Amino acid sequence: MPIPPRKRLRRTCGSFALLCLAACPVAADVPHEATVDIKGTVVDSQSEGIAGVKVYALGYGVEQVTVSQDDGSFQLAIPQARINYFAVLADDVSGDRMGYWQVDWKNPPTGGTRLEVAISASRRIPVVVHDVSGQPAANSQVGAMLPIGSPPLVVTNRDGRAELRLPSEASVRSLFASKDDVGFDYRIVMTPRDEAYRAEWLNDPPVRFQLAEARSIEMQLLNDIQDPLSNTRIYLWLLQKPGEPDTFNLSVMNSDQRLFNAFTTDKGIVRFEGVPTWDTHPLWFWADSEDHERSRIEFDHATPANVVVTNQLMRLVPVTGRVTLPDGAPASGIPIKAIGVGYDRDSFHETVYTDDGGTYRVNAAPGRLYMLTVVHDRWSAPVIDGFVVRPGTPISGLNFRLQPTVRVHGRVTIGPDRDPVANQRMGLNQIGRNLRELEGVELHNPTKLNFSIQPMEFRSTNTNKQGEYEFYVGPGSFQIGGPSQVKSQAFEIAADDDITSLEFNFDSPRPEAGPITIAVVTGNPPVPVANAVVEGKYRAFVNQFPLRLRTGPGGSVAATRALHPTVVYAQSEDRTMAGIMEIDSEQPSATIAIGPVASAHGTIIDQTSGEPLANTKVFWGRRVYQGDDNSPYEVAWGGTEITDAEGAFALQGLVVGQAYDLSVPRGDGSYGSLTSITPERAERIDLGTLQLAPPYRPPTLEERMEKALATDVPLRERFEKAVQEAQRLRQHVLLVFVDRESPVSRRWFELQFNDRVVRNALPNYQLLLIDATGSGTQKFAEQLELTIATETLPSWQFRDAEGNPLHALEPLKLKTEAGEDSSAAAERSTATQLDAAHVAEMLARFAPEPLDARALWDQAFSEAKETNRRVLVQETATWCGPCHRLARFLEEHRSRWEKDYVWIRIDQRWEGADEVMNRLKEGYRGGIPWFAIVDADGTALANSDGPNGNIGFPTEPEEIDHLLTMFRSTRHRLRDEDLEAMRTSLERQ
Incomplete structure (x- = not known):
C-alpha cells in the first residue's frame, strides 16, 4: 500500500514495493522526436x-x-x-x-x-498447418516470436506446409500460425513464467498447428456525446489457448505482421473475423485515438454472433497552465508529467513540454484523480495534485513557479565491507494525495470497488560502477528504493525547505539472487522423484517471477532465486503426491518430501434463503504471505471450482498438514469466506453444508449516528467515566450536544466519521455525544452549569482531564457562502455545512500537550539501570481496544511483574513515537498492541511477534504461551507461580 505523506524531511523505513522496478525498462522522459x-x-x-x-x-x-x-x-x-x-x-x-x-x-x-x-x-523448423476440420490450410502465415520482435513470416503451400527460418542463437518464445478471416493458433516454446514447461513437441517435427474454432466480432465505438469514432485503429491484445502455459501478446508483433488489427468505418464500426473462441482469458481490445482516452475494451465471450457491441470512449479534456522561472519569465521546454488514476483499471500517463511562452497543455482522460509534476534535472516546482478531471470540463490556470531541484543521491553497497553494487536498478516514486484524503472529492465508481486511488509518478536509474545513483526532485512526498534486501525509504520536501541535497544509502546484507538446489523425495527411506514440478513463492515483495521448475532424472533441480524466505511446493508428475516447506533467505539447498494428497467435498447454500448456490465459483488455496503473517498475501496451490446444480463442489490435491482457505468471489473485488481446512491425513474430507453469508454492507450514516447516541448509561455516569479515562490516557473531555433531526448536526457526524483531519484529532479526547432532546440531558446540563439552546445546536465544550471547562459552551461555527459565521437561529435551522477548518483548529487548540516518547524512553531506561530491571515497551493508541485490555491485565498483575520490569506505553500521539518504536522494529509491526522486553542497555530480548505474527492481546493458548515465554526468558525475580496466576487470568478472559 502507498506510504502516506510524512512530516517535513522526516525519514522512515517501510515495506512499500516499488513495483515499477520489474524487468520492464522505463526510459527517462525525453521529447518524442529525440x-x-x-x-x-x-x-x-x-x-x-x-x-x-x-x-x-x-x-x-x-x-x-x-x-x-x-x-x-x-x-x-x-x-x-x-x-x-x-x-x-x-x-x-x-x-x-x-x-x-x-x-x-x-x-x-x-x-x-x-x-x-x-x-x-539459419535454424530451420518445418511446420504444417491444418484448419479447424483437420484439412491442410494453404496460404497460412507462420511466424516466431523472439524476445523482441520476430523474423519474416513464411507462407504454407497447398499441403499446409512451410519451413521457418530463425536466427540460430536467438531464443524462441512462441510459434504461431494464422490465416486471414479463418483462424489462429500458437504454441509456447519457452516462458520466463514457467521454467518447468518443456516444449517436447519441438523435438518431433514438423511442428503442427490447428487453426482454432473461430468467431466474428463486430463493435462500434462512440464517444461520450455519442459521435462515432471513425478511422480509429482497434486491435486485440492477448489470447490464451487452453493448455498453453502463457498468453500470446498480439500487441508486440511487428507492425507488418500484426493480427486482429483494423480501422473503424465512418460510423465507428469495426469487424474482426477468425477470432479464436477460447474463453480462458478476457478478450481485451485497445483503440488508438489522439482525442480519446486509452482504455481497454472488454468483449464478453457470451456475446451472440452478429451482434454489434457498442463501446464508449471518453473525449480527452484539456488541462492547461503556465510555467515560469523564479524571476517570472516564461520557461520553455520544461517537461510536465501528468498521472491520472481512477476505478478504471487503466491509468493515464503523459509528458508534455512547455512552449516558448511557458504554457503547456495536457489532453487528459476524464474520470481520474490527477497529479502534475515537473520532471527536470535543474528545475522543480511543488506538485499540483488532488484534482479530478471531469468529462467536458477543461481546467486551466494550473501554474508552476520553478525553483531549483534537490539532488537525491546515495550509494548501494553489499556485505560487511560495503562493496559497491553497479547497475542496481533504483526507483523513485513521487506520491500524490490519496482520494480518501480529499474532502468532497469523488470519482465515478459504479461497481463500488474498494481500493486505494492515489497517483504516483515513477522514475528510475541504474547505479554506476561505484554504486552511486542520483535523482533530481522538487517539493513533494517520495518513496525511494532499490535492492529488495533493504527497505525502501520515505521522505518529504516542503516548498520552503532550504536544502540542496538528500542522501539515502542502501547497504544490502546479501546479493539480490543466489543459487538454490531443491531435491524432491518420497517414502521412507526417501526415494528421489524425477519430473516433479517445483514452485517457489517469496515471502517478500520482489519484482520477479516466482520459481517454477522441474526435477531431473535424479530428483533434483538447480536454479537461481531471489534471496528471500521462500515457500516451496512440489508435486509429482501424476499429481497424486505433493508437499510444502519453507526455506530461509540464504539456504543453498533444500529437500522437500512429498506424499499422497487429500481431497474434500461439500455443498454451499445461501445463508439467508437456504437455497443451494448453483454455478458458483469456489476460490481456494494456501496463503503465502509477502512478509510476516500480518502482511498482504496471495492464495496459491489451489484453484477455482464451480458448484453444480445442487451447490456441490470438490477439491483435489490438498497437501496434508497445510491450511487452506475457501471463499466465493462476489464480483466486486471482495470475497465471501466459506471455511478453512487443514487435512490431517490423505483422505477424502466431507465439509458438509457451508453457508455463504450475504455481502458486508457498511452501516449508513444514520445507523452510525444511532449507535453513537444509543446508550442507557446516565449522562452523569458517562461524564465521570470519561474524566477517569481522560486522566488515565492523558486526554481532554469533549462534550458535543446535537439534535439528531438537524441537518447541521448530521454534518458533525460526517466530520467525525469521514474527515481525516477531524478523525485523527479526536483520539486526544474522551468524546461524549449527547442528544440534546434526550431525557436527562437538561438535568445533566444544569449539573455542569450549562444552558442548552436547541436553536444553536450543535454546540460543544472542551474540558480538561479533571472535567473543568476550558471555555464556555458555544455553537459550532457554520460554513456560509460568504465564508462568514452566523449563529442566527433561522440560518442554523436550514444550514447543512459546518466550518470543517474551524472544527479542526479548535480540536488542535484544546488538545493536551503531547508527551515526548524519547524522554519517556530515556527515563524508563535510567530507572531500569538503577533498579536492575528490564523495560516492557508497549505501542498503544487511545482508540485501540486490545491495547486497553492488555493495559488492564498488566495493571491487575503489576505486583507480580513490576519487580523485574519498568513498563512504558508509547502512544502513537506522542512526539517521536515512531522513532522510538523503530528502534525495536522498523516499519510495520503487525498492528497494535505491539510490545517488546528490552534490557537496560536498549537491546531487545523478546517481542510480541509469535509464529503467526503479532499476538496483540493474547487470547488463544499459543498466544498466551508466547507472552509467558517472553516473561520467563527475561525474568530475574518473577516466580513460576506468578506466571501461572497470569495464565489463569488470561484464560478466563
Missing part, C-alpha cells in the same frame, strides 16, 4: 563484414529496415524513449544466414556504441 544514431556491423564467423544484408530494427516504436554497406556497416536511428527496448535482426537471405542482437536494458547503447551482429546458418 533519437540516438546507433552504428553497427554485420559480420560472419571470422568477424568479416558482410555486405547486402537486410538489417531490421525490431521493437515497439523503433521498426525500420536498412541494408549493410560494403564493409558490413549499418546505421539505425533509435528513438531515445525506446533505447532500453529494441533488437536488431540481420537476414542474409541468399546465404541462408541470420543473426540477432538484443539490447541489455540495464546498459543501453549510446551514440558512441558500435554493435556487432554475427550471422550464421
Whole structure:
C-alpha cells in the first residue's frame, strides 16, 4: 500500500514495493522526436563484414529496415524513449544466414556504441498447418516470436506446409500460425513464467498447428456525446489457448505482421473475423485515438454472433497552465508529467513540454484523480495534485513557479565491507494525495470497488560502477528504493525547505539472487522423484517471477532465486503426491518430501434463503504471505471450482498438514469466506453444508449516528467515566450536544466519521455525544452549569482531564457562502455545512500537550539501570481496544511483574513515537498492541511477534504461551507461580 505523506524531511523505513522496478525498462522522459544514431556491423564467423544484408530494427516504436554497406556497416536511428527496448535482426537471405542482437536494458547503447551482429546458418523448423476440420490450410502465415520482435513470416503451400527460418542463437518464445478471416493458433516454446514447461513437441517435427474454432466480432465505438469514432485503429491484445502455459501478446508483433488489427468505418464500426473462441482469458481490445482516452475494451465471450457491441470512449479534456522561472519569465521546454488514476483499471500517463511562452497543455482522460509534476534535472516546482478531471470540463490556470531541484543521491553497497553494487536498478516514486484524503472529492465508481486511488509518478536509474545513483526532485512526498534486501525509504520536501541535497544509502546484507538446489523425495527411506514440478513463492515483495521448475532424472533441480524466505511446493508428475516447506533467505539447498494428497467435498447454500448456490465459483488455496503473517498475501496451490446444480463442489490435491482457505468471489473485488481446512491425513474430507453469508454492507450514516447516541448509561455516569479515562490516557473531555433531526448536526457526524483531519484529532479526547432532546440531558446540563439552546445546536465544550471547562459552551461555527459565521437561529435551522477548518483548529487548540516518547524512553531506561530491571515497551493508541485490555491485565498483575520490569506505553500521539518504536522494529509491526522486553542497555530480548505474527492481546493458548515465554526468558525475580496466576487470568478472559 502507498506510504502516506510524512512530516517535513522526516525519514522512515517501510515495506512499500516499488513495483515499477520489474524487468520492464522505463526510459527517462525525453521529447518524442529525440533519437540516438546507433552504428553497427554485420559480420560472419571470422568477424568479416558482410555486405547486402537486410538489417531490421525490431521493437515497439523503433521498426525500420536498412541494408549493410560494403564493409558490413549499418546505421539505425533509435528513438531515445525506446533505447532500453529494441533488437536488431540481420537476414542474409541468399546465404541462408541470420543473426540477432538484443539490447541489455540495464546498459543501453549510446551514440558512441558500435554493435556487432554475427550471422550464421539459419535454424530451420518445418511446420504444417491444418484448419479447424483437420484439412491442410494453404496460404497460412507462420511466424516466431523472439524476445523482441520476430523474423519474416513464411507462407504454407497447398499441403499446409512451410519451413521457418530463425536466427540460430536467438531464443524462441512462441510459434504461431494464422490465416486471414479463418483462424489462429500458437504454441509456447519457452516462458520466463514457467521454467518447468518443456516444449517436447519441438523435438518431433514438423511442428503442427490447428487453426482454432473461430468467431466474428463486430463493435462500434462512440464517444461520450455519442459521435462515432471513425478511422480509429482497434486491435486485440492477448489470447490464451487452453493448455498453453502463457498468453500470446498480439500487441508486440511487428507492425507488418500484426493480427486482429483494423480501422473503424465512418460510423465507428469495426469487424474482426477468425477470432479464436477460447474463453480462458478476457478478450481485451485497445483503440488508438489522439482525442480519446486509452482504455481497454472488454468483449464478453457470451456475446451472440452478429451482434454489434457498442463501446464508449471518453473525449480527452484539456488541462492547461503556465510555467515560469523564479524571476517570472516564461520557461520553455520544461517537461510536465501528468498521472491520472481512477476505478478504471487503466491509468493515464503523459509528458508534455512547455512552449516558448511557458504554457503547456495536457489532453487528459476524464474520470481520474490527477497529479502534475515537473520532471527536470535543474528545475522543480511543488506538485499540483488532488484534482479530478471531469468529462467536458477543461481546467486551466494550473501554474508552476520553478525553483531549483534537490539532488537525491546515495550509494548501494553489499556485505560487511560495503562493496559497491553497479547497475542496481533504483526507483523513485513521487506520491500524490490519496482520494480518501480529499474532502468532497469523488470519482465515478459504479461497481463500488474498494481500493486505494492515489497517483504516483515513477522514475528510475541504474547505479554506476561505484554504486552511486542520483535523482533530481522538487517539493513533494517520495518513496525511494532499490535492492529488495533493504527497505525502501520515505521522505518529504516542503516548498520552503532550504536544502540542496538528500542522501539515502542502501547497504544490502546479501546479493539480490543466489543459487538454490531443491531435491524432491518420497517414502521412507526417501526415494528421489524425477519430473516433479517445483514452485517457489517469496515471502517478500520482489519484482520477479516466482520459481517454477522441474526435477531431473535424479530428483533434483538447480536454479537461481531471489534471496528471500521462500515457500516451496512440489508435486509429482501424476499429481497424486505433493508437499510444502519453507526455506530461509540464504539456504543453498533444500529437500522437500512429498506424499499422497487429500481431497474434500461439500455443498454451499445461501445463508439467508437456504437455497443451494448453483454455478458458483469456489476460490481456494494456501496463503503465502509477502512478509510476516500480518502482511498482504496471495492464495496459491489451489484453484477455482464451480458448484453444480445442487451447490456441490470438490477439491483435489490438498497437501496434508497445510491450511487452506475457501471463499466465493462476489464480483466486486471482495470475497465471501466459506471455511478453512487443514487435512490431517490423505483422505477424502466431507465439509458438509457451508453457508455463504450475504455481502458486508457498511452501516449508513444514520445507523452510525444511532449507535453513537444509543446508550442507557446516565449522562452523569458517562461524564465521570470519561474524566477517569481522560486522566488515565492523558486526554481532554469533549462534550458535543446535537439534535439528531438537524441537518447541521448530521454534518458533525460526517466530520467525525469521514474527515481525516477531524478523525485523527479526536483520539486526544474522551468524546461524549449527547442528544440534546434526550431525557436527562437538561438535568445533566444544569449539573455542569450549562444552558442548552436547541436553536444553536450543535454546540460543544472542551474540558480538561479533571472535567473543568476550558471555555464556555458555544455553537459550532457554520460554513456560509460568504465564508462568514452566523449563529442566527433561522440560518442554523436550514444550514447543512459546518466550518470543517474551524472544527479542526479548535480540536488542535484544546488538545493536551503531547508527551515526548524519547524522554519517556530515556527515563524508563535510567530507572531500569538503577533498579536492575528490564523495560516492557508497549505501542498503544487511545482508540485501540486490545491495547486497553492488555493495559488492564498488566495493571491487575503489576505486583507480580513490576519487580523485574519498568513498563512504558508509547502512544502513537506522542512526539517521536515512531522513532522510538523503530528502534525495536522498523516499519510495520503487525498492528497494535505491539510490545517488546528490552534490557537496560536498549537491546531487545523478546517481542510480541509469535509464529503467526503479532499476538496483540493474547487470547488463544499459543498466544498466551508466547507472552509467558517472553516473561520467563527475561525474568530475574518473577516466580513460576506468578506466571501461572497470569495464565489463569488470561484464560478466563
